[in-house]
Amino acid sequence: MTTAMTTVSAAASATASRRRRTRSVVFHVLVLAIAAVILYPGVWMVLSSFKPSADIVGNVNLWPETWTLDNYTAAFGGIGGVSFWTFVLNSLILAVGSVVGIVLSATVSAYAFARISFPGRGVYFAVMIGTMLLPFHVVIIPQYILFNSMGMVNTFVPLLAPKFLATEAFFVFLMVQFLRGLPRELDEAARIDGCGHWGIFRLVLLPLMRPAVITSAIFAFIWSWNDFLGPLLYLKRPDTYPLPIALRLYVDQTSVSDYGAQMAMAVLALVPVLLFFVVFQRYLVDGVATQGLKG
Amino acid sequence: MSVTTTERGRSAGRGGVRGAATSSPARGGAAKPPRSRADTRAGYAFLSPWLLGFVLLTAGPMLMSLYLAFTDYNLFRDPQFIGIDNFTALFADPRFLKSAQVTAVYVLVGVPVKLAAALAVAVLLNAKHRGQGAYRSMFYAPSLIGASVSVAIVWRAMFIDDGIADQVQQFFGLPAGGWVGNPGMTMPMMILLAVWQFGAPMVIFLAGLKQIPAELLEAAAVDGAGPVRRFVAVTLPMLSPVLFFNLLLETIGAFQVFSSAFIISGGTGGPADSTLFYTFYLYLKGFTEFRMGYASAMAWVLVLVVGIITAILFRTSRAWVHYTGDVR
Numbered sequence: 284m285t286t287a288m289t290t291v292s293a294a295a296s297a298t299a300s301r302r303r304r305t306r307s308v309v310f311h312v313l314v315l316a317i318a319a320v321i322l323y324p325g326v327w328m329v330l331s332s333f334k335p336s337a338d339i340v341g342n343v344n345l346w347p348e349t350w351t352l353d354n355y356t357a358a359f360g361g362i363g364g365v366s367f368w369t370f371v372l373n374s375l376i377l378a379v380g381s382v383v384g385i386v387l388s389a390t391v392s393a394y395a396f397a398r399i400s401f402p403g404r405g406v407y408f409a410v411m412i413g414t415m416l417l418p419f420h421v422v423i424i425p426q427y428i429l430f431n432s433m434g435m436v437n438t439f440v441p442l443l444a445p446k447f448l449a450t451e452a453f454f455v456f457l458m459v460q461f462l463r464g465l466p467r468e469l470d471e472a473a474r475i476d477g478c479g480h481w482g483i484f485r486l487v488l489l490p491l492m493r494p495a496v497i498t499s500a501i502f503a504f505i506w507s508w509n510d511f512l513g514p515l516l517y518l519k520r521p522d523t524y525p526l527p528i529a530l531r532l533y534v535d536q537t538s539v540s541d542y543g544a545q546m547a548m549a550v551l552a553l554v555p556v557l558l559f560f561v562v563f564q565r566y567l568v569d570g571v572a573t574q575g576l577k578g
Numbered sequence: 579m580s581v582t583t584t585e586r587g588r589s590a591g592r593g594g595v596r597g598a599a600t601s602s603p604a605r606g607g608a609a610k611p612p613r614s615r616a617d618t619r620a621g622y623a624f625l626s627p628w629l630l631g632f633v634l635l636t637a638g639p640m641l642m643s644l645y646l647a648f649t650d651y652n653l654f655r656d657p658q659f660i661g662i663d664n665f666t667a668l669f670a671d672p673r674f675l676k677s678a679q680v681t682a683v684y685v686l687v688g689v690p691v692k693l694a695a696a697l698a699v700a701v702l703l704n705a706k707h708r709g710q711g712a713y714r715s716m717f718y719a720p721s722l723i724g725a726s727v728s729v730a731i732v733w734r735a736m737f738i739d740d741g742i743a744d745q746v747q748q749f750f751g752l753p754a755g756g757w758v759g760n761p762g763m764t765m766p767m768m769i770l771l772a773v774w775q776f777g778a779p780m781v782i783f784l785a786g787l788k789q790i791p792a793e794l795l796e797a798a799a800v801d802g803a804g805p806v807r808r809f810v811a812v813t814l815p816m817l818s819p820v821l822f823f824n825l826l827l828e829t830i831g832a833f834q835v836f837s838s839a840f841i842i843s844g845g846t847g848g849p850a851d852s853t854l855f856y857t858f859y860l861y862l863k864g865f866t867e868f869r870m871g872y873a874s875a876m877a878w879v880l881v882l883v884v885g886i887i888t889a890i891l892f893r894t895s896r897a898w899v900h901y902t903g904d905v906r
Contacts, residue, residue, distance in 0.1 A: 401621030425639035448631025549728035
């Protein structure tokens, strides 16, 4: 009797574990299929950058038949007399400037929203959230007229000033959410120790905001690095171009068949983004996840 | 010293009603006038970067843009007031109507398809299996680079004559030809590019799925609900706030697509204006023809349309978005 029951339950658990294994196999097959589709364009781009130009379009082979570094030599050769490294430097200045501007302005503004009670705060907060839903194209024309009248076209000021003034509500919101999660007892303890708002912010909360600051910094860097419309509007001289605009110039200038160098430049333009992604993926993905949950 | 005393008194007094004080900041401050004034000063000081940015770079420009929408302005001569001429001209401009149509199709088809893909993959990944975190990151990656010029260049090379898409078509005996040069195929190509970036909404869906209490699904299973029924009757309603958030964000984002279409079409919006997205046409009018009044009118039409759609989404959300205790 007992043996019979054991056999039955053993058989049941065997079926269950077999079912679990089948499920697991189905899961991995499906997920790998999706992964293949997702990764294909990227893998194709990287491998194509090592192919001779003629082999890139019109050849279904993913793997290069002949490997070449000519595309990279061409890409590093620069465009129209401007060195490739000038574009990299411009991109870096813009990206680092954006990170500094956004971290400074968003942390301070978020502190006001999350930790200081003053009349009108609720209204400002609603307005700030509202700007997240606003199509920003409504401000590009007047902003252009403004910066143009101040003679700032072909400088980085029009691209960096908004970052120092916290116009990207996403970052302020992300930090407000983070601050709201920190216990208020910290503020009160610091206040008892004689700290004013600046002291509480600078000495107590800012160090604790590290994860939110890191997430914001990475997003700020990547978005600035990939930004196309801003530089397209304000930077007209090739020696002020960041990489995306240089890439566009390159695509327009080179003959249609020179895909190799285009691919090489496209890869080079994405290298910092991919590095950030590999190192900080956790921060990025979790940052996106919390943003959605508390919206 | 006296500040510290007031401070301690305030924190003691407010301890119990902290939640209420947070939701209505004005009242909390009013009870203690001296502290409130210092707080107000500090509040404005800390908020000054955002306030300055809002006034100088958002609100001010918006008002200016509203004024320009009723003028003829080309950056070199003073604006001439022309009443609603820009708006009447807009609706008689076939390229404007085309750009509105292209954008509408992109939003109406692209957003639902992208969200469906995001939700399906999120549900798949939510099952406990090894490597879930790695897949989540991998699938998110395209969202990070999707709007870049690099990806637009790759997309163009994949869908141009003789590109991969064309080769696959020919292999299956379908009519040859790339998608880039075919006005009928550019929209599917652009939508594919959008769907490829399903990772960001997927990550948000996954976070929402994690919040659904397992007991709810178990209870439904005990009551005899199959997987489909459980998904429709439990998962979807529980997920509706997140779905609403994604729908709102993706819709607003889709209205603003620009750089990929710009690169893929070589700055023209072609072929046959089939990639002439709304913001693309706005850019061409404002910054290549320098018709800034006309472009401002376009910008305000966009603000109104997006505003109306947002309002409709919020209004209808009452019927299908369920807010329960924890999920929010």
